[in-house]
Amino acid sequence: MAASTSLSHFACFVSFLYFTCVYASSNIDLDALVAFKAASDKGNKLTTWNSTSNPCAWDGVSCLRDRVSRLVLENLDLTGTIGPLTALTQLRVLSLKRNRLSGPIPDLSNFKALKLVFLSYNAFSGNLPASLLSLVRLYRLDLSHNNLTGEIPASVNRLTHLLTLRLEDNRFSGPILELNLPNLQDFNISENRLSGEIPKSLSAFPESSFGQNMGLCGSPLQSCKSIVSKPTEPGSEGAIASPITPPRNLTVSSSPTSLPEVTAETKPENTHHHGTGKIGSLALIAIILGDVVVLALVSLLLYCYFWKNSADKAREGKGSSKLLESEKIVYSSSPYPAQAGTERGRMVFFEGVKKFELEDLLRASAEMLGKGGFGTSYKAILDDGNVVAVKRLKDAQVGGKREFEQHMEVLGRLRHANIVSLRAYYFAREEKLLVYDYMPNGSLFWLLHGNRGPGRTPLDWTTRLKIAAGAARGLAFIHNSCKSLKLAHGNVKSTNVLLDQSGNARVSDYGLSLFTPPSTPRTNGYRAPECGDDRKLTQKSDVYSFGVLLLELLTGKCPSVVENGGPGGGGYGSVLDLPRWVQSVVREEWTAEVFDLELMRYKDIEEEMVGLLQIALACTAASPDQRPKMNHVVKMIDELRGVEVSPFHDGSDSVTESPSVSEGTCGGGGSQ
Template sequence: MAAATLLSHFAICLCLLPFTHLYASSNSDFDALMAFKVASDEGNRLTTWNSTSNPCAWNGVSCLRNRVSRLVLENLDLTGSLAPLTGLTQLRVLSLKRNRLSGSVPDFSNFTALKLVFLSYNQFSGVIPASLMSLVRLYRLDLSHNNFTGQIPASVNRLSHLLTLRLEENRFSGPVLELNLPNLQDFNVSANRLSGQIPKSLSTFPASCFGQNLGLCGSPLQSCNGIVTNPTEPGSEGAIASPITPPRNLTVSSSPTSLPGVAPESTHHKGTGKIGSLALIAIILGDVLVLAVVSLLLYCYFWRNSSDKSRDRKGPKLLESEKIVYSSSPYPAQAGTERGRMVFFEGVKKFELEDLLRASAEMLGKGGFGTSYKAILDDGNVVAVKRLKDAQVGGKREFEQHMEVLGRLKHEHIVSLRAYYFAREEKLLVYDYMPNGNLFWLLHGNRGPGRTPLDWTTRLKIAAGAARGLTFIHNSSKFLRLVHGNVKSTNILLDQSGNARVSDFGLSLFTPPSTPRSNGYRAPECGEGRKLTQKSDVYSFGVLLLELLTGKCPSVVENGGPGGGGYGGVLDLPRWVQSVVREEWTAEVFDLELMRYKDIEEEMVGLLQIALTCTSASPDQRPKMIHVVKMIDELRGVEVSPFHDGSDSVTDSPSVSEGTCGGDGGGASSQ
């Protein structure tokens, strides 16, 4: 009997093992969430939260490596304290806006991974805890519309990455301290009890960010000059009075005897009675005028605020505008505009546009087709986003058809398009991001002492990889003769293994006619408005090879002299190389950084001949890219097919920071 009981207990334990394994690594997270639900969810709004399911599948909960990384519970009428949530030690995003949570904010020192904190429209009170100022990875902090008191702590300067600081509609008092937050984009302390002069570091924010603080002065509000204090009033030392309203202990009366500086009529000579009456009339008229102006200003201010609030109540616009304000992303569509949708290509992990808008963004570069950004999503994934702001995009159908063509291109030497977003006001392209830079910076960055030169083997490998990528683009369709249209060193990126990836291809269709192309790479037959061809790509690639060989940027300004081609202006790299070769000074062409390597002269001369062939003035004399690949492979002594069909390897970021060697900047802009 005892043996049977033991076996039954053993069987039960075996049945429970899968569940134990499921929650073992996040048991503390599970306990914290359940404790919070019990204490705060009086209305049972969190219906999916139960003890028999995986917490990572609960509404409002997202996980990373089986730990809760994101908790978004907005407008659920939750009550109580935040204390139960302090066990979520891997939390990155905490958004509890528009609930009825109350009490002081607990110790946040366990939340070392927090990046975004949104606690607005609740009933929190007390001072800002010091632990909140220790979250050095924080990007967004919104404590607005609560009952916080005390001063804004100087320790907020520790949050050096902070992009948003929203403290409006609380009961903060004291001065606004100097903030040294270089990345701060969104700041608001309006409707508090703050006083003193606004520091210069915050004077660039609009007046609405400081409004309804009667004691504040200085730019962008009224000047502090002439503002008086009333040191005789208890507790008012150093307080600043409004230049419009009188001090609080001074009663202004219509009686002339109670006006400052106006003595009773009996103390004046008869000849001054008329002057006193005129002065009195002038003062009364002045008071009436000032009161009228103030009333008008107050009416306009409150009317505008009430209009804004009424618009905010109209549903989705509120959420959309909040995401715009709280996002560091420079590419959200404006509130009220047409909403598009994210379109993903096969094999890509999907995310919502809102995830992109919430992401922390950093500008990577600006080129002829738009601006590119690095975006860090809440789940830790990093993508590169190109905003086609300056592109000339036709209709939606034309755009989508072209994106479908580009999205199907997969190859180990190109940067594949992963997703796109189309709306009337916004067009976004999403690529994988890789941080290893581009050919331009490897060649030209940090020239001088201490620089690590780009060795010959690496240069030749990059040339071969870029040639394969461009060949794949040219031969990817039997019906469409696809053209890159913008071959240059900033558009050759390197993956983790140092392999070249061609980026920014297929976008020349969207280039406005007035946009100047990269003159240093442009084929001579491609003037303004002329159609780009695959042969013009070959010319640009030839210039790229000359850039690899010479270490010179095609857009650098030369002043003439030895080695400079004898002329000023923008360097025409093919022309300069040809002139030097004709004078039989071929050795003068090559980059001095290559002179330290032995037994490479033959390979350098061979690649120079390929480059000169590609940059022939006549398009008909230029080889096809598939032949360029074969010539480079023969030079390297390898036998590799021009491209691998069906390759779907990991790709790079399509953009890197803009840079030039000098001159007009047209030859080295990023994308």
């Protein structure tokens, strides 16, 4: 009894300490905000800021765990310094732009969690504080349009997460030291007093990032060599006088007509001025003529060489030549020809409409789109202008014609706004072709991972969430289309989520895992842990793979590494276990660290990102029984997006969108 009483007292004591700490922390934040308002809000714009109310409900203030985490006070004519705000130790976002705040930027070393800082269009003065450069978690730093002075210190390199660095329209001076910020995307130091050569690490940024700094040179501005070689050239823009060249008493105009005239009195005796000029002209004409003759001879030799080669190739490969034009492969015979001397197959179209014959497909110009585990895909442009995507199942392991036709019959009947429709197929003993609708906007993989770095247009949050919702609906439809077969996709990954002309997500390559040869390496990063060497793929393993895809959307990291090394045997040594990595970061209570740096530019999306992260973690549960069905995943994502869900909605689109699918067809009805 005594022990129980002691434990009760101890629990009460711990609770008391906790609430005392929380209350004390809240008071610190409250006092800091009240002090800032008293000193800076002369126009009483912050009307909701009342010392008797909860600061988390004030305009411009957001809280996390009862501590102020976001302070956004823009264009409010605030004055004075920001010193009182340094007590907000849990601040993550600070935006005070377009006010009249002044004085030096105070010591910000207490802001250990600070990620976004926007202080532009104020009147801050003094040097760039060292405390600001110790905030290693910063993603965005905008101090533009102020009165800051001094040099830009090399310690900026500590901010390795930095995506934005804007210092334009200040009074910074001196050289730009070598900056090594691998994630930097938005950079501007124009309208300062900087000088010297622009480091190569920054030369990829546009000229506007460096303009109106009279002493700067180097790419993308004027070459430093041209300035140094002509340091006193009159009339040249940005000319810099050389410190080792003595001043001249004679000023020479840049106009050639005003050069000092050489008269008979000043010209030395026995000069050969006219003769020298004549010889120089003749030599110049001879050089030009020689160059023209040499160029003509080289051109003639090259023409003969290439004409001979092309003639040889034409003789060797009449009727089956392949020409490479602007990275587009145009075939006079197809990249997927029917083999000579073998059984000829036929094109089978769904929905009862024949749109072209195999010969039309063979004559079409074809551009390779990519290679996957099931074969190679091509973009084919038919003679009538129609464009289709053709997948050649070169390495597919097909048991027999009847089995293949029955399975294609099931896949060909599926119609939904979020799947890529199978329009036709061709079967012969040596050749199997699948014809799909062509998706012009590429894959989610390319949108997420292609061309990262300066100049890239990031995939914004709204689009990512829309793609996630569309892909979820497409996958849920596949799962529910044939109840008796329990059809699974079998290869869910970002390269198999395509975008149509309207930007809607379309799931592709569904139902083909049945034909994967056992020796074919599968994409390790998306594979569910229960799918071993027997390659048993289920709807639950699809859910796991979809969860990895959601993590890919959230983190910007690519889990796609192939067993036995990289594509083509490149030998990539490591595999990113994305679910395990995310779980380890979340356990350390650094959830914000998992999100893609490109998403940090968008405001007020943290709640949605955390919500989608929770859905992804549920989908990637180690036990298949703990994973939600795709119907439920669709419903959760729709609720996250604020899409109204009908009380009768089960999370999947009605199978009536594909009226030709029936249980008879699922059971393997005959082909056309």
